[in-house]
Amino acid sequence: MRTRILVIDDEEALCEILKFNLEKEGYEVDTAYSAEEALEKDLTPYQLFIVDIMMDRLSGFDFAKRVQDIPQVEHTPIIFCSALESEDDKVMGLNIGADDYITKPFVISEVIARVRAVLRRANKTMRIQEPQAQISVNQDVVYQTLRIDQNTKLCWLNGEEIQLTRTEYDLLLFLLQHPNRIYSREEIINEVWGHEVVISNRTIDTNVTRLRRKLGPYGNNIVTRQGFGYGFRKTT
Numbered sequence: 001m002r003t004r005i006l007v008i009d010d011e012e013a014l015c016e017i018l019k020f021n022l023e024k025e026g027y028e029v030d031t032a033y034s035a036e037e038a039l040e041k042d043l044t045p046y047q048l049f050i051v052d053i054m055m056d057r058l059s060g061f062d063f064a065k066r067v068q069d070i071p072q073v074e075h076t077p078i079i080f081c082s083a084l085e086s087e088d089d090k091v092m093g094l095n096i097g098a099d100d101y102i103t104k105p106f107v108i109s110e111v112i113a114r115v116r117a118v119l120r121r122a123n124k125t126m127r128i129q130e131p132q133a134q135i136s137v138n139q140d141v142v143y144q145t146l147r148i149d150q151n152t153k154l155c156w157l158n159g160e161e162i163q164l165t166r167t168e169y170d171l172l173l174f175l176l177q178h179p180n181r182i183y184s185r186e187e188i189i190n191e192v193w194g195h196e197v198v199i200s201n202r203t204i205d206t207n208v209t210r211l212r213r214k215l216g217p218y219g220n221n222i223v224t225r226q227g228f229g230y231g232f233r234k235t236t
Helices: 012-024 035-039 060-067 087-096 108-125 166-177 185-193 201-214 216-221
Strands: 004-008 028-032 048-051 078-082 100-103 141-143 146-149 154-157 160-162 222-225 229-232
Touching (some): 004 012, 078 108, 166 185, 166 229, 185 201
Parallel strands (some): 048 078
16 A cells, blocks of 8 residues: 655645655655645545645644644654744754654755655654554563653653653654663764754754653753763663
């Protein structure tokens, strides 16, 4: 079954350009010319949303926030595609929970590369199990009272769930699975975002800061080595 993508943009011509080129790559693509139109659709069949930010009534940010309140699609990856190109706009989009941010005007080959990278990472994180497979196929990743359930994609601190974005989840999982080692920003980008995705150092720093805040007493276990990068330090 082909991967289904929903493109949401109030520029009809841009929607058609993306639809044409993505379908050439083998994807099945639908379009919506507003966030409201998109939200009226059944969103469950889609594996990716490509969303403009600046739209009339509801913005792309509004769409992303509403999707996160729909349990069936809250983990569906989102790529923002916008003419807003400041670093603050990109950081805001990624902090809302988007998986990537592409600025307009774009090169279609870059869009396709980023789509592939996001879908590959999503498939790796949200593995689809065969019906006859056992419910639990991945072991929990645990450090003291901090636990990541790889099957439900949830994180728990002292028995209470922590609300993490997909990027924060992937970042914490990577660091917890490879403790007591410092990784450069380039290594973290390759492991968490994928090597095709262009991510600034500030985006990584922002995600680390947010993650530290959410981890409470374990925030200090995410250590910084100035000039080198980040790691998760396990203490006795």
